[in-house]
Amino acid sequence: MAKRAEAEKEPSRAPRRTDSLSRELIVRTAIELLDDGGEKALTLRALTVRLRTGYGAIYHHVTDKGDLLTAATDDIITRVLAEVVPDTDPRQALRRVAVGLFDAIDAHPWVGAGLSREPWRPAMLNFYESIGRLLEALAVPERARFDAAGTLVNYVLGVAAQNAANARDRAGDDTDKAAFLENAAARWAELDPARYPFVHAAVTQLREHDDRKQFLAGIDIFLTGITALRPPTTAPDTAPGTAPQHPTPNR
Amino acid sequence: MAKRAEAEKEPSRAPRRTDSLSRELIVRTAIELLDDGGEKALTLRALTVRLRTGYGAIYHHVTDKGDLLTAATDDIITRVLAEVVPDTDPRQALRRVAVGLFDAIDAHPWVGAGLSREPWRPAMLNFYESIGRLLEALAVPERARFDAAGTLVNYVLGVAAQNAANARDRAGDDTDKAAFLENAAARWAELDPARYPFVHAAVTQLREHDDRKQFLAGIDIFLTGITALRPPTTAPDTAPGTAPQHPTPNR
DNA sequence: CACCACTTTGGATCGCCGATCCATCCATGC
DNA sequence: GCATGGATGGATCGGCGATCCAAAGTGGTG
Known part of the structure; x- marks a missing residue:
């Protein structure tokens, strides 16, 4: 709940950020860039510009550009799967x-x-x-x-x-x-x-x-x-929920 | 022995040296590089080295690196589809x-x-x-x-x-x-x-x-x-479970 | 309060890439 | 022959990911 650096016009070159960078913030910004301009819009340079920081700060929280892309993908997917409503x-x-x-x-x-x-x-x-x-x-x-x-x-x-x-x-x-x-x-x-x-x-x-x-x-x-992959059981099939057994192979 | 092979059908546009560069040769070399070292092994530099030429010569036959990749892909696919043996x-x-x-x-x-x-x-x-x-x-x-x-x-x-x-x-x-x-x-x-x-x-x-x-x-x-998409003409209704009736809402 | 080890930041820099540009070269048509 | 124009080779450019390092903050210790 710190003050977000949303002010754009300020040309004052901050010697250092007041609110700390974080991996989550970097990933979120990366997603913004990706959604905005496609896969090739995600460049380290664009990230430094939008985050008003340098390369070193980013690489301190993220090992790799691939790591960044993977994290962004994971973020989207987990959010989607969490939103899927169950069904009987x-x-x-x-x-x-x-x-x-x-x-x-x-x-x-x-x-x-x-x-x-x-x-x-x-x-x-x-x-x-x-x-x-x-x-x-x-x-x-x-x-x-x-x-x-x-x-x-x-x-x-x-x-x-x-x-x-x-x-x-x-x-x-x-x-x-x-x-x-x-x-x-x-x-x-x-x-x-x-x-x-x-x-x-x-x-x-x-x-x-x-x-x-x-x-x-x-x-x-x-x-x-x-x-069609269901086994041709002799029992009256097509009955849902008739999983015959539950082997649960230990290892 | 003169290397004059590959009788071209257009003698008026014969290349300067028949054994010299051609789009086909470039594509073939690109495939070699790709097969050898994967997708990221195909670089213009590697191509110039293996072909003993320069960037300009390559770009004279190929518009783009994407064009090169596409041509290589097309080459493989057409060859494969031609080799598929038919079956009754x-x-x-x-x-x-x-x-x-x-x-x-x-x-x-x-x-x-x-x-x-x-x-x-x-x-x-x-x-x-x-x-x-x-x-x-x-x-x-x-x-x-x-x-x-x-x-x-x-x-x-x-x-x-x-x-x-x-x-x-x-x-x-x-x-x-x-x-x-x-x-x-x-x-x-x-x-x-x-x-x-x-x-x-x-x-x-x-x-x-x-x-x-x-x-x-x-x-x-x-x-x-x-x-199962076949119209139920002669076969008994296989009734694929609870599959919807496929109402096909016309527009 | 003074000191210092450690973490975090910002940016200069490196090597490599795709792409462009241009001087040179040579087969061919006149 | 010789001019022409397509084909060639390489210098060069801007941009990229990644590395490195000095400066700026942070917290622990006496």
């Missing part, structure tokens, strides 16, 4: 978790690249853990659960990477998402229909394309595929 | 295409990042096109085909991004893939089993983890889900 239906809960991550990456496209870079970070472990438990609730047998969780994570990361790439390309021109799609559709429409019948025919759907809806369609495809 | 069974053919891309990215991990960066490149169009046709052969209705193809592509890209990240992290220490997995497993094993039951239990499977097998398991999950 595991299928719906899985959708919630996935779409929560999707929305977060849509709002902060740089997170996509960060997630792909280090998918084993603590923040992602919570993601894995949530998915794993929900798969168990869906009666996916344990041996298949690991593969299924990895598949879902990979799918989300793939969409994230595409979103991040699209957003990066849209940066610069402030054209809308629709204009970008229109541009892509126009390019695709120019293709030779004989050589590319599918892509050419897809132009119509591309024009009314909705990233989020397509993402959800993919999630539903995945969920349908997952359901 | 569309399901098997889809697996072939996907696993061909997987193997290529496994051999050249830097391709993963390149693919995610610009997924609409001509090389990827062929990928989309192949998948689209095979989905048609699978009797996926046209409206759902586009989403299904996007889902598959996103999944492959997600795996690609992860592979690239893992390979990038392994670079530096020449430890084997197994050692890397062992390291990750050890870290995961230290987790609190109460807070992370799923991840903790997954350690066993992580130790005997096989990227390729898990990738194929994911492909099968998606293929199973996609197959």
Whole structure:
């Protein structure tokens, strides 16, 4: 609750800060820069300018630029996962978790690249853990659960990477998402229909394309595929919550 | 022996020295550098050294470093897609295409990042096109085909991004893939089993983890889900659980 | 209150990168 | 021949991440 150095115009070159720097403040500022100008807007120089400090002060709290990026990504992800509302239906809960991550990456496209870079970070472990438990609730047998969780994570990361790439390309021109799609559709429409019948025919759907809806369609495809992994038990199946056993292998 | 090879179709624009620089040679050398030392080994300086030339000569054939990376990626992908053997069974053919891309990215991990960066490149169009046709052969209705193809592509890209990240992290220490997995497993094993039951239990499977097998398991999950998109013509209603009726709100 | 060891800060500096610019060189057309 | 213009090699620029160090504050000790 100290006085925030929000005053901008003051050219007085403070010999030293009065309120101390902290790793958290640095990470928060880094997130601002990233949200404002994309992944390449986060430079040490920009950080020193916005924080009115020097390189040494920053490197005293942060080991690396990669460390900074990772911390920013962790911050976003943990916040998102904490906000996901639980649901009794595991299928719906899985959708919630996935779409929560999707929305977060849509709002902060740089997170996509960060997630792909280090998918084993603590923040992602919570993601894995949530998915794993929900798969168990869906009666996916344990041996298949690991593969299924990895598949879902990979799918989300793939969409994230595409979103991040699209957003990066849209940066610069402030054209809308629709204009970008229109541009892509126009390019695709120019293709030779004989050589590319599918892509050419897809132009119509591309024009009314909705990233989020397509993402959800993919999630539903995945969920349908997952359901088939349930063991063909002799008992009347399709009863939710009938996890037959709980091996809990010690180690 | 004169090195006059590569009969050019345009003699009027013959380069000064046929054995001299060309865009193709530059791209090939770039691929060598990338395969040898990873993504960050491709520097203009390294290129000038290996090609025994200067910056200007390179920039005369290549507009940008991004252009160079894109060209290298396109080169790998087109070569891979050309080598995929066709198959009469569309399901098997889809697996072939996907696993061909997987193997290529496994051999050249830097391709993963390149693919995610610009997924609409001509090389990827062929990928989309192949998948689209095979989905048609699978009797996926046209409206759902586009989403299904996007889902598959996103999944492959997600795996690609992860592979690239893992390979990038392994670079530096020449430890084997197994050692890397062992390291990750050890870290995961230290987790609190109460807070992370799923991840903790997954350690066993992580130790005997096989990227390729898990990738194929994911492909099968998606293929199973996609197959369910077929209109219920003759088959009995498979009733994929509590999946919504897919109301398809027209606009 | 005086002293000093230690922490935190600010900025000069280094090496490397991508990109640009320009003088030179040489195959070819006149 | 010889001028022309594309192709070439390298000097150079601005910006980046990272390192290093002196100055400025902080707290403990007598």
